[in-house]
Amino acid sequence: MKPLKRIRSRTAVLPHANIDTDRIIPARFLTTTERVGLGRHAFEDWRYLADGSDNPAFELNRPEARGCGILVAGHNFGCGSSREHAPWALLDYGIQAVLSSEIADIFRSNALKNGLLAVVVSESEHRYLLDHPGIELCIDVSTGCIELPDGGRFGFEMDAFARHCLLEGVDQMGYLLQHDDAIQRHEQRVERAA
Amino acid sequence: MNAPRTLFDKLWDAHQVVPESDTAPAVLYIDLHLVHEVTSPQAFSELRARGLKLRRPDRTLATLDHSTPTLPADADGHRPYTTPEAEAQVEKLQANCREFGVKLHDWDSDARGIVHVIGPELGATQPGMTIVCGDSHTSTHGAFGALAFGIGTTEVGHVMATQCLLQRKPKSFAIHVDGELPKGVGAKDLVLHIIATIGVGGGTGHVLEFRGPAIEALSMEARMTMCNMSIEAGARAGLIAPDDTTFAWLEGRPSAPRGPDWDRAVAHWTTLRSDAGAHYDREVRIDATLVRPTVTYGTHPGMAGALDAPVPEATNDQEHRALEYMRVTAGKSIAGMPVDVVFIGSCTNSRLPDLRAAAEILRGRQVAEGVRMLVVPGSEAVRREAEAEGLHEVFTAAGAEWRVPGCSMCIAMNGDLAQPGQLVVSTSNRNFEGRQGKGARTVLASPETAAASAVAGRLSDARSVLKTSEAAA
Incomplete structure (x- = not known):
C-alpha cells in the first residue's frame, strides 16, 4: 500500500442512509478473480439506465460531481456484505475518501486496508457536509483534521494503528508475519492444553 | 478474585497472541478459516505473489456455494453456470485448493453446501473457537459459542499466511430475551423483531450475546438463524452460550472430538458462559411473548x-x-x-x-x-x-x-x-x-x-x- 498523508478534493454527496455493499457493487460482478476493473460497475444499478446510458438522476452522474474524490454519504454507509469488492470498486471509480456519520465495521476495515480513507464525522458536521456538495476539502491523516474552504476545521478520530499504516504505507501482512514466534508459542500452548 | 467476564471476553482473551495496546490492535489467533470461491481468489494470488505457503491447511476448509448453479449437471456432466466467469471462479478455487493443500468440498463431495451450513454439520464449528470467512454471515457459527465474524479478502490473505488477524476488541451488547415465543412464532420472527428494535446499524462495533430463557429454548438450527442475522443489525458477531442442546447436536459429527477428548471438550465448553455480574457495554431486554410472525x-x-x-x-x-x-x-x-x-x-x-x-x-x-x-x-x-x-x-x-x-x-x-x-x-x-x-x-x-x-x-x-x-x- 502506498503511503497516504492527505487528500485534497471536492466532495460529491450521496445522502441516502444505509447504502449497502450490494448498492456499491452488485453481486453479479463478484465473479471476478481480480482486484481491478470494478470501477465501471460501481453503483451500477443506480448509475445506468436500462439501455446502458448514464442515469441523469443519479447524484454522481451530475456534471458537478465528476472527478470528485471525496464521497459524503448518508448514515451507516457500507452495511451488508463483507465483499472487499466494494472499496476496490470505489477506488477504481476514483473515490479516495468516504465521509459519513457511521460506516459499517467490515467495510471500514476493508477500505482502510486498501488506502480508501473511511472517516466518521459527528452528526452536525455530517449535516454540514451533506448540505454543501462540491466544496473542496483537505483531509489530513496525520493531524486528523478536515479543512473546509472557509478555513473551518472538523477533527476526526482514527485508530492510531490504522493512521500509522496509512501514513507509512505499512504492509499489514508483513507486520503479522513478524509475529511468527508469538504465533508459534500460542499454537504450542493451545496444543499442550488440549 | 478475577473480575467477572462475558462469554465474549473469555473467547477474546483465549485467542490473543499479542494483546492490543493504544498503538496496535491485538494479534488474534483464528482456529478455523472457511473459504469459498468468491472472496478467496485474490488472497491466494497474494500468497503466490509473496511466495508464501498457507500456514495451516488443517485449520482451513473450502466449499463451493455462491457462484454455483442449483440446477443439476446434464448427462455429460456439464453444469449450467450463469456465465463463463462464474465457472472460471469455481475452477480457480479448485486449482487454488490443490496448489495450497486445502480440503475442498467439491462437486463430488457428499458434504458440499453453503459454507455456514456445512461447518456446523461437519462438527468443524465448535464452542470456544474463533472462526472467520470472507463472508459476513460467518456470524452464524456464534450459535455454538464461537467468536465468528466476516472478513474482507485482504484479511483472508492474512489468515492464510499467518492464521491471525489484527483486531481491535469490539464492545459487548447483551440481548436478553425473556419469556417464551408464542406458538407458530420462531427464530426468524424473533431476530427480525430484534433488528427492528435496535436498528439496522444498532449493533455496529459490538458483539451481540443473545441470552435468556427464550434463547435457551431454541434448537441449534434456530440459534444459527439468530446469530446469522446479527450482521443485519451491523454487529461484528452474534453469540449464544453453548449448553446441553449444543453438545447433543455436535456429538458424533465427523470433526467433533471423540471418547475422552469429547468429555474433556465438554468440560471446557461448559465454562464458556458469561459470569454473573459480567459487564456489557450495552444491554436490551426483549419480551418474547410479544413477538408475532x-x-x-x-x-x-x-x-x-x-x-x-x-x-x-x-x-x-x-x-x-x-x-x-x-x-x-x-x-x-x-x-x-x-x-x-x-x-x-x-x-x-x-x-x-x-x-x-x-x-x-x-x-x-x-x-x-x-x-x-x-x-x-x-x-x-x-x-x-x-x-x-x-x-x-x-x-x-x-x-x-x-x-x-x-x-x-x-x-x-x-x-x-x-x-x-x-x-x-x-x-x-x-x-x-x-x-x-x-x-x-x-x-x-x-x-x-x-x-x-x-x-x-x-x-x-x-x-x-x-x-x-x-x-x-
Whole structure:
C-alpha cells in the first residue's frame, strides 16, 4: 500500500442512509478473480439506465460531481456484505475518501486496508457536509483534521494503528508475519492444553 | 478474585497472541478459516505473489456455494453456470485448493453446501473457537459459542499466511430475551423483531450475546438463524452460550472430538458462559411473548414489523423511497400483497427443520397459480435427509422446484434471480434494493410465512392458512 498523508478534493454527496455493499457493487460482478476493473460497475444499478446510458438522476452522474474524490454519504454507509469488492470498486471509480456519520465495521476495515480513507464525522458536521456538495476539502491523516474552504476545521478520530499504516504505507501482512514466534508459542500452548 | 467476564471476553482473551495496546490492535489467533470461491481468489494470488505457503491447511476448509448453479449437471456432466466467469471462479478455487493443500468440498463431495451450513454439520464449528470467512454471515457459527465474524479478502490473505488477524476488541451488547415465543412464532420472527428494535446499524462495533430463557429454548438450527442475522443489525458477531442442546447436536459429527477428548471438550465448553455480574457495554431486554410472525416491508432488515401490523409512516427520505420501491402503503399491513416468487433457502433458513416447517404447510396443498417457488437445501447432507423423509416430493407435488444446494437467490449471483418489480418472499437475510435481481422487491420472512404465502399467492400468516384448511376439513 502506498503511503497516504492527505487528500485534497471536492466532495460529491450521496445522502441516502444505509447504502449497502450490494448498492456499491452488485453481486453479479463478484465473479471476478481480480482486484481491478470494478470501477465501471460501481453503483451500477443506480448509475445506468436500462439501455446502458448514464442515469441523469443519479447524484454522481451530475456534471458537478465528476472527478470528485471525496464521497459524503448518508448514515451507516457500507452495511451488508463483507465483499472487499466494494472499496476496490470505489477506488477504481476514483473515490479516495468516504465521509459519513457511521460506516459499517467490515467495510471500514476493508477500505482502510486498501488506502480508501473511511472517516466518521459527528452528526452536525455530517449535516454540514451533506448540505454543501462540491466544496473542496483537505483531509489530513496525520493531524486528523478536515479543512473546509472557509478555513473551518472538523477533527476526526482514527485508530492510531490504522493512521500509522496509512501514513507509512505499512504492509499489514508483513507486520503479522513478524509475529511468527508469538504465533508459534500460542499454537504450542493451545496444543499442550488440549 | 478475577473480575467477572462475558462469554465474549473469555473467547477474546483465549485467542490473543499479542494483546492490543493504544498503538496496535491485538494479534488474534483464528482456529478455523472457511473459504469459498468468491472472496478467496485474490488472497491466494497474494500468497503466490509473496511466495508464501498457507500456514495451516488443517485449520482451513473450502466449499463451493455462491457462484454455483442449483440446477443439476446434464448427462455429460456439464453444469449450467450463469456465465463463463462464474465457472472460471469455481475452477480457480479448485486449482487454488490443490496448489495450497486445502480440503475442498467439491462437486463430488457428499458434504458440499453453503459454507455456514456445512461447518456446523461437519462438527468443524465448535464452542470456544474463533472462526472467520470472507463472508459476513460467518456470524452464524456464534450459535455454538464461537467468536465468528466476516472478513474482507485482504484479511483472508492474512489468515492464510499467518492464521491471525489484527483486531481491535469490539464492545459487548447483551440481548436478553425473556419469556417464551408464542406458538407458530420462531427464530426468524424473533431476530427480525430484534433488528427492528435496535436498528439496522444498532449493533455496529459490538458483539451481540443473545441470552435468556427464550434463547435457551431454541434448537441449534434456530440459534444459527439468530446469530446469522446479527450482521443485519451491523454487529461484528452474534453469540449464544453453548449448553446441553449444543453438545447433543455436535456429538458424533465427523470433526467433533471423540471418547475422552469429547468429555474433556465438554468440560471446557461448559465454562464458556458469561459470569454473573459480567459487564456489557450495552444491554436490551426483549419480551418474547410479544413477538408475532414478522416480516420486512422496506429495503433493509431493520424495516421489519409484525405481518399484521400497519406499516409505519416514513420518517425520512430514505424510508419514503424504500416504501415507494416496495410499493407499500404506510398505515396498512402488507399482509395480502400479491407474491410472484417464494425462495426457501440460504445460510439463514435452509436446514432440515426449516424445510420440514415449509413442507408441513405445503403438504396436500398447491403453490398458487403464477407463483414460482424455489426450495434450495443448504447442503448435500440436508438434501439427503430431506429426501429420505420425502420432503422433496412434498415440494415438487405442490409445484415448487427442488434444487441442488447453494446460496442461490439469497445473493442471486448464480443466475437464480427475480425479475424487475417481482415480489419475492424470501427466507434469506437481506432485502436490499436489487439484492435478488435488479428491481426485485424482497420481503424477508420465516419458512412458515414463505410457504403459506406460496400457497395463498399473497403474503400470508401460516397460522391462518393452517386454520382455513382445518375449518374446511
